[in-house]
Amino acid sequence: MKISKIVEQIPPSGIRVFFELVLGMKDVISLGVGEPDFVTPWNIRERAIFSLEEGYTSYTSNKGMIELRREIAHHLKTKYGLEYDPEEEILITVGVSEGADLAMRAIIDNGDKILIPEPSYVSYGPIATLCQGKPVYIKTRPDNGFKITSKDIRASCDKKTRALVLNYPNNPTGTTYSKKELKAITRVVSASDLTVISDEIYCDLTYDFNHTPLPTLPGMKERVIYLNGFSKAYAMTGWRIGYACGPRNIIAAMTKIHQYTMMCVPIMSQMAALEALKHGDRSVQEMKREYRRRREFVVSRLNEIGLMCHKPDGAFYAFPSIKNTGLSSMKFAQNLLKEEKVAVVPGTAFGESGEGYVRISYASDLDKLKEALMRMERFLLKARR
Numbered sequence: 001m002k003i004s005k006i007v008e009q010i011p012p013s014g015i016r017v018f019f020e021l022v023l024g025m026k027d028v029i030s031l032g033v034g035e036p037d038f039v040t041p042w043n044i045r046e047r048a049i050f051s052l053e054e055g056y057t058s059y060t061s062n063k064g065m066i067e068l069r070r071e072i073a074h075h076l077k078t079k080y081g082l083e084y085d086p087e088e089e090i091l092i093t094v095g096v097s098e099g100a101d102l103a104m105r106a107i108i109d110n111g112d113k114i115l116i117p118e119p120s121y122v123s124y125g126p127i128a129t130l131c132q133g134k135p136v137y138i139k140t141r142p143d144n145g146f147k148i149t150s151k152d153i154r155a156s157c158d159k160k161t162r163a164l165v166l167n168y169p170n171n172p173t174g175t176t177y178s179k180k181e182l183k184a185i186t187r188v189v190s191a192s193d194l195t196v197i198s199d200e201i202y203c204d205l206t207y208d209f210n211h212t213p214l215p216t217l218p219g220m221k222e223r224v225i226y227l228n229g230f231s232k233a234y235a236m237t238g239w240r241i242g243y244a245c246g247p248r249n250i251i252a253a254m255t256k257i258h259q260y261t262m263m264c265v266p267i268m269s270q271m272a273a274l275e276a277l278k279h280g281d282r283s284v285q286e287m288k289r290e291y292r293r294r295r296e297f298v299v300s301r302l303n304e305i306g307l308m309c310h311k312p313d314g315a316f317y318a319f320p321s322i323k324n325t326g327l328s329s330m331k332f333a334q335n336l337l338k339e340e341k342v343a344v345v346p347g348t349a350f351g352e353s354g355e356g357y358v359r360i361s362y363a364s365d366l367d368k369l370k371e372a373l374m375r376m377e378r379f380l381l382k383a384r385r
C-alpha cells in the first residue's frame with residue numbers, strides 16, 4: 001500500500017532503532033529509556049482505582065475536566081505567580097507529546113520555519129515536518145553548556161521563521177537556563193516576533209536553582225505555548241496526561257484539533273492527575289532527592305573513568321563526551337552493548353550535534369548504576385589497550 005511522501009521522509013526514532021538491538025539480549029543494564037524507574041505513588045494510583053469503582057468511565061469535556069484545569073491554574077499561580085484562565089487558556093492533552101503536536105499544528109503553515117536547538121528531544125523535528133513546516137536545527141555547544149543564545153537565534157531567523165521550540169531542563173543534555181539567560185532569549189524572541197513552544201516537562205527536576213517558566217517573563221505570556229505534564233516528576237509515563245497553556249485563540253485552535261483526534265484524555269488519568277497535583281508534592285520531592293544523589297554519583301564516576309561530563313542542571317540524563325575513545329557515538333553504544341551489556345543512547349539519536357556523546361539515563365537504581373559504570377570502566381580499559 002502506498003505511504004504518504006511526508007511520512008516516508010521521516011526517519012524512525014533513533015532511540016527505537018538502537019533499542020531494537022537490546023530486545024532479546026539477556027542481562028543487559030539499560031540506561032536508555034527516558035522514564036522514571038519509580039512506580040506512580042500509591043495515593044495517585046489509588047485515586048484512579050477508586051474513580052473506576054465509583055463508575056467514572058465516560059468521556060469528559062474535550063478540554064479536560066474543569067476541576068483538573070482549575071487545579072492546574074491554582075498550581076501555576078501558587079508556585080510561579082503564573083495566571084491562566086482554566087476555562088479558556090488550559091487544555092488537557094495526551095501527554096506533552098500531544099501538546100507539542102497540537103501546538104505545531106495550530107500555528108504552522110506550509111513552509112514555515114521552526115527553530116529547534118540541538119541536541120534535541122526526538123519528536124519536535126518530525127512533528128514540524130508532518131505539519132509541512134521546516135525544522136531549522138540550531139547547534140548548541142558543550143563549551144557553552146549546550147545552551148542556545150540570543151545571537152544563535154538571531155542568526156537563524158528569516159522572514160519565514162515562525163516559532164522556536166525551547167525545552168528546559170533539556171532532554172538529552174540536562175541543561176537548563178537561569179532567569180537572566182532566559183531574559184536575554186526573550187528579547188530576541190520579541191524582536192523577531194516568534195511564538196515559543198516551551199516544553200518544561202522536567203521543571204520539577206531542577207536541582208541547583210529555581211526553575212523559571214518562560215511565560216512568567218515580561219511580554220512572554222502572549223507569545224508562549226507552555227507545555228507540561230505528569231510523566232516525569234510524578235512517574236506517570238503510562239497514564240498519558242499533560243497540559244498546554246497559552247493565549248485563548250491558540251488554546252481554542254489546539255482544542256479544535258484535539259476534539260477531532262483524541263476527544264479527551266481518559267477520565268481515570270485525569271482523576272489521577274488531580275490527586276497528583278493536590279497531594280503529590282511530597283513524593284515528587286522524595287524522587288527528586290534520589291535523582292540528585294544518582295546525578296552526583298554518575299557524573300563524578302563518568303569523569304573519573306575518563307568520559308568528560310558536564311554536570312546537568314536538571315532532568316535525569318547525563319550526556320558525557322566519548323570523543324577521546326575515537327569511536328563514533330553509534331559504535332561506542334554498539335560495542336558497549338555487545339561487550340559489557342550496558343545500553344546507552346548514541347548522541348546522534350538527538351541530531352547531528354550529538355555526535356561524540358551518549359545519553360545515560362540515571363532514572364535507574366543506584367546499585368544498577370554502580371554496576372553499569374563498573375562495566376563501562378572495564379570497557380574503556382579494554383578499548384584503550
Ligand SMILES: Cc1ncc(COP(=O)(O)O)c(C=O)c1O
Binds near residue numbers: 167170199230
Ligand atoms: C522533552 C520531552 N518532552 C516530552 C516528552 C513526552 O512526554 P509525555 O510522556 O508527557 O508525552 C518527553 C519524554 O521523554 C521528553 O523528554
